[in-house]
Amino acid sequence: MFEIILFATVKVIVVVAAVLTGCAYSTLLERKVVGHMQHRIGPNTAGPFGLLTPIADAVKLIFKEEIVPSNVEKLTYLLAPMISFVPALLTFAVVPFGKDNNFFGRDVALVLSDLNVGVLFVFAVTSLGIYGIVLAGWSSGSKYSMMGAVRSSAQMISYEVGYGLSIIGVIIIANTLSLSELVTIQTGPLWGTFSFLPNWFIFSQPLGFLIFLTCAIAETNRAPFDMPEAESELVAGYHTEYSSMKFSMFFIAEYANMIAVSAVGTTLFLGGWDGPFLDSLPMLSVVYFVIKVFLFMFFYIWLRATFPRFRYDQLMAFGWKVLFPLALLNTLITAFVVIL
Amino acid sequence: MKDILRAIGNVFFKMPLGFVVTLKHLFKKPVTLEYPKKKKPMAPRYKGQHYLERYDDGTERCVCCGLCAAACPSDCIYMEPDENEKGERFAKVYEINQIRCIYCGFCEEACPEEAIFLGQEYEFSSADINSFVKTKDQMLVAHPRKENPFKKLLRKARKVYGTVDK
Numbered sequence: 409m410f411e412i413i414l415f416a417t418v419k420v421i422v423v424v425a426a427v428l429t430g431c432a433y434s435t436l437l438e439r440k441v442v443g444h445m446q447h448r449i450g451p452n453t454a455g456p457f458g459l460l461t462p463i464a465d466a467v468k469l470i471f472k473e474e475i476v477p478s479n480v481e482k483l484t485y486l487l488a489p490m491i492s493f494v495p496a497l498l499t500f501a502v503v504p505f506g507k508d509n510n511f512f513g514r515d516v517a518l519v520l521s522d523l524n525v526g527v528l529f530v531f532a533v534t535s536l537g538i539y540g541i542v543l544a545g546w547s548s549g550s551k552y553s554m555m556g557a558v559r560s561s562a563q564m565i566s567y568e569v570g571y572g573l574s575i576i577g578v579i580i581i582a583n584t585l586s587l588s589e590l591v592t593i594q595t596g597p598l599w600g601t602f603s604f605l606p607n608w609f610i611f612s613q614p615l616g617f618l619i620f621l622t623c624a625i626a627e628t629n630r631a632p633f634d635m636p637e638a639e640s641e642l643v644a645g646y647h648t649e650y651s652s653m654k655f656s657m658f659f660i661a662e663y664a665n666m667i668a669v670s671a672v673g674t675t676l677f678l679g680g681w682d683g684p685f686l687d688s689l690p691m692l693s694v695v696y697f698v699i700k701v702f703l704f705m706f707f708y709i710w711l712r713a714t715f716p717r718f719r720y721d722q723l724m725a726f727g728w729k730v731l732f733p734l735a736l737l738n739t740l741i742t743a744f745v746v747i748l
Numbered sequence: 749m750k751d752i753l754r755a756i757g758n759v760f761f762k763m764p765l766g767f768v769v770t771l772k773h774l775f776k777k778p779v780t781l782e783y784p785k786k787k788k789p790m791a792p793r794y795k796g797q798h799y800l801e802r803y804d805d806g807t808e809r810c811v812c813c814g815l816c817a818a819a820c821p822s823d824c825i826y827m828e829p830d831e832n833e834k835g836e837r838f839a840k841v842y843e844i845n846q847i848r849c850i851y852c853g854f855c856e857e858a859c860p861e862e863a864i865f866l867g868q869e870y871e872f873s874s875a876d877i878n879s880f881v882k883t884k885d886q887m888l889v890a891h892p893r894k895e896n897p898f899k900k901l902l903r904k905a906r907k908v909y910g911t912v913d914k
Contacts, residue, residue, distance in 0.1 A: 445770045447779045618759065714770045715763075730755045 419520055423500050431663035432462035438709045445713040472652040477549065480649065484547035489650065489657035492540025496664035498533045502526040503671045504588045506681050507693035518681075518694065519588055526587035527579065530672050531572060534627060537665060538564045541629075541636060541646045544658070548649035556645030559720065560636035563626055566727030567633075571623035573735035577616040577742035578609045578676050587672075591680035608679035615738045617677045619731055621707075624669040626727070629662065631712035635720060670704030671697075678704075790868045795851040797869035798844055800888045801862060808888065809863035812839035819858035824848035842884040846872060 436451065436458065443450025451458040476485065503526075506518030523529050538560060545557020579585060582593045596607050610617045626633040637645030647658045674680055678700045681693035718726070781788055790796070801809045812829035830840035855864050874880065 441774065444776075444778065445774050447773060447776060449778045449780055449782065452782075710767065710770060714766045725751065726755070729751045733752060734755075 415516055416520075419516075419518075423505070423520060424497065427497060427500055427664060427667060428660070430667050431660050432466065434663050434666065434705055435465070435659075436462050437705065438712070441706070441709045442713045445710075466656070469652060469656040474654070475651045477649050479549040481547035481549070484543050485649075486654075488540050488544035488547060489654045489661075490540070491543060492537050492661040493657045493664075495533045495536040495540075496661040496668060499530050499665075499668035499672065502529050502587055503668075503675055504591055504680055505671070505694055505697045507686055507690045509690045509693075517588070522586060522588045525585045527575065527585045527590075527676075530587075530668075531575075534665065534668065534672075535564070535568060537661065540658075540661070544650070545636075545646040548646070550649050552642045552644070552648045553646050556636040556642050556648070559642075560629065560646060563629075563633065563635055563723060563727075566724050567623045567626040567731070570619055570727060570731035570735045571627055573732070573739055574616045574619035574623060575676055576735075576739045577613045580739070580742050580746050581609065581612060587675050587680075591675055591682060594679040595682045606679055606682060608677060608682070610677040613677065613738070613742070615734065616742075617673075619735050619738065620673060620677065622731060624673060625708065625711065626723070628665040628669055630666065630708055632715040632717050633723060634717060635723060640717075666705060666708055667701060670701045670708070673704055674700040790870065794868050794870070795853045795856075795866040797846075797867050797872060798849075798855070798882070798887055799865055799867045800842070800884065801865060802889055808838055809861045810839050810842065811837045811861055811863075812842070813837075813860065815858045815860060816855035816864055819854040820849075821852060821854060822848045822850050825855060839884060842887070844882050844887070846880040846882060847877075 439461075440450040440458070451461040454460040454464045476482070501520045502523045504517075504519035504522070508515055508517050541560045542557045545553040545555075545560070548554070578590070582590050584590060584593070594606070594608050597605065605611055629636050636642075637647070642648070647655055650658060674697065680700075681697040683692065683696035686693055686696075803809060812827050814827065814829075817823075817825040817827060824845040826841065826843045826845075827839050828841040829837055831837055851866060853866050856866055872880070
């Protein structure tokens with residue numbers, strides 16, 4: 409009994425620490441990559457290659473003054489950062505980050521909790537994060553925050569539909585909602601026949617993957633769908649009135665959401681921790697998982713450096729007129745093929 | 749339907765082009781400089797901080813003829829002549845008011861002795877307004893001189909652009 413609790417605690421601590429470090433260093437990665445894509449150098453002053461920049465940023469943010477504007481709804485204002493921060497971390501509870509492994513003579517599943525409705529849980533929890541944004545915008549008592557929040561909710565309504573439908577195809581094929589089982593199904597050759605390709609759902613569900621990718625960007629409020637925090641129009645959007653750690657909680661939540669969505673996308677479409685040579689070296693699975701999540705993150709940053717922000721009505725039209733029908737079509741075709 | 753087709757077209761034919769552009773730029777050398785640490789080399793004929801030349805034996809070239817002051821459109825050069833024991837003229841006081849100076853380089857062109865030059869130094873901001881009046885001590889090159897890198901550039905520039913040799 410004690411051992412089970414110990415292993416669970418250690419796993420939780422390691423995962424949370426890894427995710428928070430990942431958040432910190434993805435900010436550095438973003439600034440470096442976007443900088444070089446714009447012919448700039450990027451941060452390089454703190455530590456070698458600027459590797460201590462995230463730490464310096466964190467220290468700076470902690471020591472900043474906590475400003476609470478006079479016309480805010482105090483309770484909601486203080487709660488909102490936490491509401492958006494916690495769901496961002498909760499997603500990692502169900503994402504399997506490695507193959508079952510043997511530690512100290514005991515089989516340990518490298519997943520915090522193998523929920524049998526894992527996919528449902530992920531989608532429920534990521535949608536909760538929007539509440540933090542909406543409440544922050546509403547309670548700030550600032551027009552910029554308010555408009556950011558309104559945009560965020562409208563964006564969520566247009567995208568959540570396509571987001572949810574895009575993975576239905578995967579679930580129809582896999583016939584399970586557990587993320588661990590989804591990964592296990594994706595091991596092995598493609599459709600059991602083509603040995604040169606792995607059985608990842610990106611090959612059987614390319615359309616679903618593209619829709620998922622697009623919706624995931626909108627879901628995490630990233631460029632080119634970063635309407636809720638459009639700098640050029642809304643100052644900073646929903647977190648305009650926040651300072652110090654309250655701001656940094658939103659900031660961490662945004663990056664944690666990015667990592668979470670990347671991890672879920674990896675699990676659903678890129679085979680999770682699947683990769684070669686896992687039989688002899690099971691710990692390699694964690695490395696594969698991290699690499700795939702990193703590629704996802706790099707794509708996010710790349711996208712941000714490449715495309716300008718959508719206009720508000722374009723975004724809604726895109727969500728309802730393009731992604732929604734395409735996701736429906738994808739579901740229809742998949743269901744049809746599976747029945748055959 | 750039109751929207752869907754257009755979106756699909758964009759995803760497969762237009763968006764990759766954008767991605768390729770940014771990816772190419774990722775591997776190019778940044779054009780920005782970390783300014784206080786690294787400096788951009790100035791053009792050979794850049795007109796910056798003035799300096800006064802010496803002959804190779806260390807005597808000053810300037811004979812205080814006043815042609816530079818006469819040529820100066822902003823009237824920023826002030827000098828007082830004196831004679832040494834051999835009866836040669838030299839400048840007892842030679843001052844350039846940097847705030848008045850427009851860095852046109854007419855003094856350099858007017859000088860018959862090749863004594864005054866505009867160098868490459870351009871960082872002369874200061875909080876003290878009096879420090880902008882440069883005295884002779886501040887402008888005269890050291891003797892024995894360190895190899896003046898600007899002189900070399902200047903010679904090269906003269907070769908390229910062809911200044912009248914006096």
